[in-house]
Amino acid sequence: MKGNWAHAAARYLKSEGLRQINQEAYESLVPEAVRNNSLPMVPDSRAYFGFRPPAPQTIRAHYNALAPYYEFQLMTVFGIEVKTFAFLAEFIDTMKPKSVIDAGCGTGLTTAFLAKQFPDVNFFAYDIAGKMIRRAKARCRKLGLANMQLFLAEHLKISGMPRDGFGLLIAKCAFGGENAVIPEFLNCPSPSMAQEEFYNGDPTMQRWEATLAGFARLLKPGGIFLDIGLACPDRDAAVWTLADRVGFEKDDSLETVIDTPADGGRTLAVTAVGYRKI
Numbered sequence: 001m002k003g004n005w006a007h008a009a010a011r012y013l014k015s016e017g018l019r020q021i022n023q024e025a026y027e028s029l030v031p032e033a034v035r036n037n038s039l040p041m042v043p044d045s046r047a048y049f050g051f052r053p054p055a056p057q058t059i060r061a062h063y064n065a066l067a068p069y070y071e072f073q074l075m076t077v078f079g080i081e082v083k084t085f086a087f088l089a090e091f092i093d094t095m096k097p098k099s100v101i102d103a104g105c106g107t108g109l110t111t112a113f114l115a116k117q118f119p120d121v122n123f124f125a126y127d128i129a130g131k132m133i134r135r136a137k138a139r140c141r142k143l144g145l146a147n148m149q150l151f152l153a154e155h156l157k158i159s160g161m162p163r164d165g166f167g168l169l170i171a172k173c174a175f176g177g178e179n180a181v182i183p184e185f186l187n188c189p190s191p192s193m194a195q196e197e198f199y200n201g202d203p204t205m206q207r208w209e210a211t212l213a214g215f216a217r218l219l220k221p222g223g224i225f226l227d228i229g230l231a232c233p234d235r236d237a238a239v240w241t242l243a244d245r246v247g248f249e250k251d252d253s254l255e256t257v258i259d260t261p262a263d264g265g266r267t268l269a270v271t272a273v274g275y276r277k278i
């Protein structure tokens with residue numbers, strides 16, 4: 001299907017009962033305790049930045065609590081979601097993978113949109129949070145998507161899915177941050193730090209490397225891992241280094257900035273960085 005993907009994305013979100021909301025509306029819809037419940041960093045004197053990433057059970061609890069409200073959060077950045085959905089649809093339309101996996105799919109909003117547009121492509125999606133997956137399953141049933149399968153899984157313990165088979169793996173705001181560890185990259189690495197030591201010794205880097213190795217195992221040779229997230233050059237540089245270690249090659253032609261004007265003259269931006277499995 002060729003088409004105007006941005007229109008299709010906006011129509012889809014509307015049909016799911018979602019529309020742009022501002023921060024004020026968001027605050028009125030989401031309990032304060034949930035809004036303020038950010039993922040705690042765990043103090044660890046062995047870690048380069050003095051903390052390590054939150055444990056999987058903490059991430060799970062966080063996203064389970066957020067699940068009923070998660071899409072309201074997305075709707076505060078409606079414009080960027082529409083553009084990201086359109087970018088992904090265009091990408092799949094051009095690349096024509098037979099099977100796609102969405103790692104950390106949340107409520108399945110993105111995956112279901114893509115599965116609806118491309119009925120001949122098989123979509124698999126997983127998430128660590130059962131309440132997110134439950135919502136994704138309900139959406140999938142409601143839309144009658146026979147080409148979308150959902151799993152409860154953690155990046156480091158993925159089971160039940162075909163290995164070495166996917167043409168495309170999408171991680172949309174779902175890897176290497178968990179909303180807690182990105183800030184460390186805004187101030188680092190320090191110029192005096194031995195880079196190898198950092199990548200080998202820091203618990204966050206070790207977890208990211210293991211996660212990327214798992215992504216590589218899911219893809220077929222030549223398959224692409226699309227890392228989509230808030231633009232953060234230092235984080236992207238770390239992912240680039242670690243992806244290279246586990247058998248990915250960064251493909252500069254697949255690097256895209258998706259941005260959109262936002263309130264108060266700001267610009268919202270996410271980057272999509274593509275890595276090809278060698």
Ligand SMILES: C[S@@+](CC[C@H](N)C(=O)[O-])C[C@H]1O[C@@H](n2cnc3c(N)ncnc32)[C@H](O)[C@@H]1O
Nearest residue numbers: 063104105106127128129153154155172173174
């Ligand atoms: C910010 S949300 C993004 C959801 C979805 N990709 C989207 O764009 O709407 C991050 C998601 O990643 C999931 N996640 C975080 N860490 C994970 C892990 N280690 N394994 C599996 N899922 C994880 C969370 O449960 C959450 O649903």
